[in-house]
Amino acid sequence: MSGPVADVGCGSGNITALLNGLGVDAFGIDLSPAMIALARRNHPGLRFEVGSMTEPLTEPVGGIIAWWSLIHVPDDEAPAVLAHFRRALRPGGLLSLGFHVGDGTRLKTRGFGGHPMRVHVHLRPPGRVARWLREAGFTVEARWLLGEDQAVLFARCG
Ligand SMILES: C[S@@+](CC[C@H](N)C(=O)[O-])C[C@H]1O[C@@H](n2cnc3c(N)ncnc32)[C@H](O)[C@@H]1O
Numbered sequence: 001m002s003g004p005v006a007d008v009g010c011g012s013g014n015i016t017a018l019l020n021g022l023g024v025d026a027f028g029i030d031l032s033p034a035m036i037a038l039a040r041r042n043h044p045g046l047r048f049e050v051g052s053m054t055e056p057l058t059e060p061v062g063g064i065i066a067w068w069s070l071i072h073v074p075d076d077e078a079p080a081v082l083a084h085f086r087r088a089l090r091p092g093g094l095l096s097l098g099f100h101v102g103d104g105t106r107l108k109t110r111g112f113g114g115h116p117m118r119v120h121v122h123l124r125p126p127g128r129v130a131r132w133l134r135e136a137g138f139t140v141e142a143r144w145l146l147g148e149d150q151a152v153l154f155a156r157c158g
């Protein structure tokens with residue numbers, strides 16, 4: 001991988017930590033200062049920053065993992081996020097997206113541990129996400145379907 005991996009929408013940082021444990025130079029970004037504080041507390045020594053995927057990434061990266069985080073961005077903003085990802089990735093870089101399969105939007109009112117919250121979760125057919133990826137300049141290389149309602153896509157930029 002030429003460059004670090006950005007775990008975008010890293011939440012509590014578990015995937016960032018897992019990647020570092022595998023020898024990958026990964027750092028985390030999340031919109032929520034509370035999640036970044038938790039990630040820093042749980043994984044001291046790793047890099048976590050507050051930021052939004054709706055803004056350009058501030059450094060070039062070799063890979064981006066955005067598992068169950070683009071789900072919070074509405075359809076009309078998602079292609080712009082993928083364009084930011086495409087611009088930040090070095091040639092040949094890999095992007096992985098994890099998301100809920102379906103169609104439409106749900107309001108989520110409970111977070112981890114039952115804490116009250118109000119966030120929208122956008123469900124998508126994998127074909128729609130694959131089309132956005134192609135339109136942003138990615139080649140979809142693999143797709144995992146996890147049960148009936150979760151998917152992970154892997155895409156590479158040219
Ligand atoms: C369901 S959690 C997923 C956490 C982690 N990726 C995982 O799979 O365990 C979604 C995370 O995305 C973050 N998020 C939502 N909108 C975001 C945005 N525009 N930019 C960055 N992070 C965002 C939320 O704060 C939350 O921590």
